[in-house]
Amino acid sequence: MALTASPQDQARLLDLQGLDTRVRQIEHRATALPEHAEITALAGQGVALRSRLSAATGAWEDNQTEIRRLESDVEVVEARAKRDRDRLQTSTSVKDVQALEAELVSLAKRRSDLEDIELELMEAAEGLRAELDAAQVEHASLQGRIGLAEQSRDAALAELRAEQEQVEGERERLAASLPEELVALYEKQRARYGYGASLLRARVSSAAGVALTESDLAGIRTAAPDAVLLCPESQAILVRTDESGL
Known part of the structure; x- marks a missing residue:
């Protein structure tokens, strides 16, 4: 069964990703x-x-x-x-x-x-x-x-x-405040690809830094709002908002 989560919880993954990015930055500053x-x-x-x-x-x-x-x-x-x-x-x-x-x-x-x-x-x-x-x-x-x-x-x-x-x-x-299965997927993708969540803004995946193709966007448009999707470029959880340009 496909994983689902509320758009609000999916959007909060971006905050989680931001905190993980801050941790990496702190670790880099410590070594540099x-x-x-x-x-x-x-x-x-x-x-x-x-x-x-x-x-x-x-x-x-x-x-x-x-x-x-x-x-x-x-x-x-x-x-x-x-x-x-x-x-x-x-x-x-x-x-x-x-x-x-x-x-x-x-x-x-x-x-x-x-x-x-x-x-x-x-x-x-x-x-x-x-x-x-x-x-x-x-x-x-x-x-x-x-x-x-x-x-x-x-x-x-x-x-x-x-x-x-x-x-x-x-x-x-x-x-701890997010659904366990959603966090587990986030952790899995982050461990594999470096990013667990990616914001889709103006058809550009923030994690990949590239615009998605029309064929990719077509599938994203038809997906339910609570469907948990993976970015075809970065493999991070793709977070859709009103700014996604769909």
Whole structure:
């Protein structure tokens, strides 16, 4: 048996379709928020900045490790030199004295060489520390910008969710007030074709955006006002009104 519904109930399907369209628009706005693109762009900057920060941290730590190693080597040389000087004070062997004096000369040169290298590393440390500090400041600034963008995004999403909940509530109440079989057909067609109801105005189907053919219109003209018809173009329920141009 063909489905029937009052013209008034069929016309209210347009309101239902309007609410569904609003829900889709809200969902699209939620996915198209400018904050999404901003966060993605900032995250991309973060990848490069983290790489730079990691490199700067590694260079600084390597520099400091090398300085500590040299300081340790200098301490070893100094201890060795002190031991040789102490032995030199008590040695009575000319051969031992000559050997100790030669070793002290060698140790003095070794210490001088180590201190020169240490000085170079300490001078380099200033630039490495400055680069590390700059990278840390930029990273902190970027994290702050990301945080602000995320807060803005979350606030916008919260507003959209509230709006969507309101629209979905209106939709639920409207759907509950319409005949169950009519709503079921509407849902079926909307799920399949994207639109559940289409207004026929001046012989144009709003869902399809095209004028119906004369042969299609002829069949529509002869249908009873409460007959539920499907648009031959969009397959949505075709809502007829005084503006349909029949």
